[in-house]
Amino acid sequence: MCTSNKYIPVGCEIIDIIKHTDIEWTFRAKTNTEKVKPGQFYEISIPMHGESPISVSGIGDNYVDFTIRNVGKVTGNIFKYDIGDTLLLRGPYGNGFDINEFKGKDLVVIAGGSALAPVRGIVEYVYTNPNEFKSFELIVGFKSLKDILFKKDLEKWSEKLKITVTLDSADDDYKGNVGLVTKYIPNISITDLDNVSAVVVGPPMMMKFSIIELQKLNISDENIWVSYERKMHCGIGKCGHCKMDSTYICIDGPVFNYKFAKNLAD
Incomplete structure (x- = not known):
């Protein structure tokens, strides 16, 4: 269009x-x-x-x-x-996720709440084409049971893929995972550190500490991908609302390799 x-x-x-x-x-x-x-x-x-x-x-x-x-x-x-x-x-x-970049690798996707939306297309592709990846894992966190998005998708994906859903808080009737996504990152399975890709999308603090946990596993910054959504307005780099340094998030992003993105500053 x-x-x-x-x-x-x-x-x-x-x-x-x-x-x-x-x-x-x-x-x-x-x-x-x-x-x-x-x-x-x-x-x-x-x-x-x-x-x-x-x-x-x-x-x-x-x-x-x-x-x-x-x-x-x-x-x-x-x-x-x-x-x-x-x-x-x-x-x-904007610049989206290039799924070809992840093929043949261990792929880990970490999302916080509504940030599952922009990575849903990645998970759908892996679900449909699992043989194109060495392994896959999704870790996604929501505030509470009533805040879970894409429930039917999560159930479907779990039939083929390793899916970890966790809640920040839960009532006594909930029997699933509780805690922040960072709690479950140390448990991910990686067969080859040089052949892994990690995607992290969510609130800024969630992304910050998720990346720290990935770095503890010796996953390099160049193997981590992030999506920044910040104050975008016009979408075509004219208004300047989303500019960080000389980078326009709406044009050059919102998807970035973390080796580059970690140096972006207001």
């Missing part, structure tokens, strides 16, 4: 809405997905209210998923839409 003017959005039909929690829903929009990668984002426009950059949470045959949290003016209006309505989209933008 594209237009001759990068500022002009294109109308795309909503073909499904999946409600995960009271404030987090996935909107599936019909569009061309030929050049879309996990980790990229679109700008979703709401006339008279503005636009918001939203990561791609799924890529299918002629549709993309956007998992959106109802937290503001733009997102609040998106939640008023129904199946059959039209979303105004422009994109995809």
Whole structure:
């Protein structure tokens, strides 16, 4: 999907809405997905209210998923839409995850809460093509039982892949893992330190301490990949809201190799 003017959005039909929690829903929009990668984002426009950059949470045959949290003016209006309505989209933008970079390796994905959305496409690919990877593990943390996203996906993925779901806190009826994702990183299985890739996406502090735990396992910075989402606005490097040093997160990122990303500063 594209237009001759990068500022002009294109109308795309909503073909499904999946409600995960009271404030987090996935909107599936019909569009061309030929050049879309996990980790990229679109700008979703709401006339008279503005636009918001939203990561791609799924890529299918002629549709993309956007998992959106109802937290503001733009997102609040998106939640008023129904199946059959039209979303105004422009994109995809940014630098996504190159799955070819991970093939033939031990791949570890660590995500915090809603950050499972931008890496969901990676997990889906591995689930469909497990033989293209030496091993795979997903560690994902949520605040509580009611905050878990993509429950059906997590159940499906667990049939073939090693999936660790953990909660920050849980009631007495919960029998699963409790604790931060960092608690489970020392348990990951790695067969070859020179042939491993780790993807870390989530809140800044979660990412910081997850990377420290990976470094304790002697995983090098050049084998770690991160996604930074920060104050993106225009999506095409014109407004400067997301600039760090001379790097525009919306153009050069949001996906970066950590060997480069660790040196970014305001």
